[in-house]
Amino acid sequence: MSSLHKSRIADFQDVLKEPTIALEKLQELSFSGIPCEGGLRCLCWKILLNYLPLERASWTSILAKQRELYSQFLREMIIQPGIAKANMGVSREDVTFEDHPLNPNPDSRWNTYFKDNEVLLQIDKDVRRLCPDISFFQRATEYPCLLILDPQNEFETLRKRVEQTTLKSQTVARNRSGVTNMSSPHKNAAPSSVNEYQVLPNGCEAHWEVVERILFIYAKLNPGIAYVQGMNEIVGPLYYTFATDPNSEWKEHAEADTFFCFTNLMAEIRDNFIKSLDDSQCGITYKMEKVYSTLKDKDMELYLKLQEQNIKPQFFAFRWLTLLLSQEFLLPDVIRIWDSLFADNSRFDFLLLVCCAMLILIREHLLEGDFTVNMRLLQDYPITDVCQILQKAKELQDSQ
Known part of the structure; x- marks a missing residue:
């Protein structure tokens, strides 16, 4: 284990041992990936997903109450x-x-x-x-x-x-x-x-x-x-x-x-x-169009190429967004992506940037390919280095 990795684990442990968790600090650390050692990811996800409160002293009683409530659901449902x-x-x-x-x-x-x-x-x-x-x-x-x-x-x-x-x-x-x-x-x-x-x-x-x-x-x-x-x-x-x-x-x-x-x-x-909300501002159609509007702002040439080929975002971005990219990568990589998604302060806005980054990282292939080739690329995404994708998404975020 490298000294840098040990240092990151220590940083997480320092935050998590405080009587009241500093959420912004935890989000900042988690955004760059949560170490799997010592159950750190399990604990951080529970906090980031609002299952555990920021006050450590209440964890034991809340967990006992929620777990008993779930047993009750099993008995009743x-x-x-x-x-x-x-x-x-x-x-x-x-x-x-x-x-x-x-x-x-x-x-x-x-x-x-x-x-x-x-x-x-x-x-x-x-x-x-x-x-x-x-x-x-x-x-x-x-x-x-x-x-x-x-x-x-x-x-x-x-x-x-x-x-x-x-x-x-x-x-x-x-x-x-x-x-x-x-x-x-x-x-x-x-x-x-x-x-x-x-x-x-x-x-x-x-x-x-x-x-x-x-x-x-x-x-x-x-x-x-x-x-x-x-x-x-x-x-x-x-x-x-x-x-x-x-x-x-x-x-x-x-x-x-x-x-x-x-x-x-x-x-x-x-x-x-929820299908009835597809076309509302909180629905999936709006979010898919937001991916394309972001791409238009960041890479006009690529945006026009996809428009010219009539490659609509619902052909690929529907699954990307709805399933939080869980079908595009292997499980360990999905978990790493979710570290950043759960830690994002503006919640799943960062997911839109990740999708945009995925397009930009294969721009040369998309610019050269025809409709069939490009659809195959988008539905079977070729880049497996998720750290490269997340880094590009962070660059897009910082440039806004």
């Missing part, structure tokens, strides 16, 4: 009608109309269960292929959810629930802006069939199952947006970072901590996922 009564010895004759699957009441437990399954199937389809270039999400977690796996409880694993249903998931597909595939050529193809995945023994659950549960609870608590394809790519890097924390006490609660950090992050970027 994962509904399996009828099983509770069966476990209590209630006979078939004692089952009321309210408990019956044919109850037409839209608020009945069974009707809720069936509607939930439609959303669950889309979540399940997406999380099973999360980050296929690494094996992490297919491996068993050290801390499976005992509440779900306990046979004495009225809950079932969501994986079993999916396996038992025959509902079609096409009804909840929500691709927009002509994007029919949110995945990137950078990512290896994942198995297409549930049966191609190794089934873990009873009492175990894979990391992707934890992510599935997080997204399912989020969809239940946020019915206005529910689940939209691509959210799995947002929660994945968060969960990976927290679930690989060297601090076992923090790692044990990675699911609950990820849920609340994801919820806070979605509160800031959820407009990108």
Whole structure:
């Protein structure tokens, strides 16, 4: 470990040990990348995403409260009608109309269960292929959810629930802006069939199952947006970072901590996922056009070339912006980019500059290429040195 790296770790530790965290100092340090040693990134992200307050003394009580709240969500939101009564010895004759699957009441437990399954199937389809270039999400977690796996409880694993249903998931597909595939050529193809995945023994659950549960609870608590394809790519890097924390006490609660950090992050970027807001000033269309207006200001020649070829920003920038570049780079590089995004004082304005920098860094190729070549470049971005991209974006920021 270099002396410079040791010095950076010490700088972070000095900031984080203060009774009240100096947010601006933490943002300044984090913007240049957070060391992964000692769980520094996990802690910094929790602060930068407003999960942990700046006062250290309140951390223990707040974490205990939030983690218990998440357990309560699990107990209340994962509904399996009828099983509770069966476990209590209630006979078939004692089952009321309210408990019956044919109850037409839209608020009945069974009707809720069936509607939930439609959303669950889309979540399940997406999380099973999360980050296929690494094996992490297919491996068993050290801390499976005992509440779900306990046979004495009225809950079932969501994986079993999916396996038992025959509902079609096409009804909840929500691709927009002509994007029919949110995945990137950078990512290896994942198995297409549930049966191609190794089934873990009873009492175990894979990391992707934890992510599935997080997204399912989020969809239940946020019915206005529910689940939209691509959210799995947002929660994945968060969960990976927290679930690989060297601090076992923090790692044990990675699911609950990820849920609340994801919820806070979605509160800031959820407009990108709401189609009715696409053309508003807070919607994704406005942000995509802002990338081009920034490019026009910084590199008129390149801007005119893309305009001449009718390469619209929604052809590539939709995915870049909506998924915070999580599909354009490998996971370690995505995490490094997110250090800067989370630390940016004006929040995701820096993301627009990163996208603009990505265009400028391949300007010579784009100026020489035709429509087909350029579309291939933009949808399978060639530069893998994210530090070079971030440095260029910072130059653009400083020149404003």
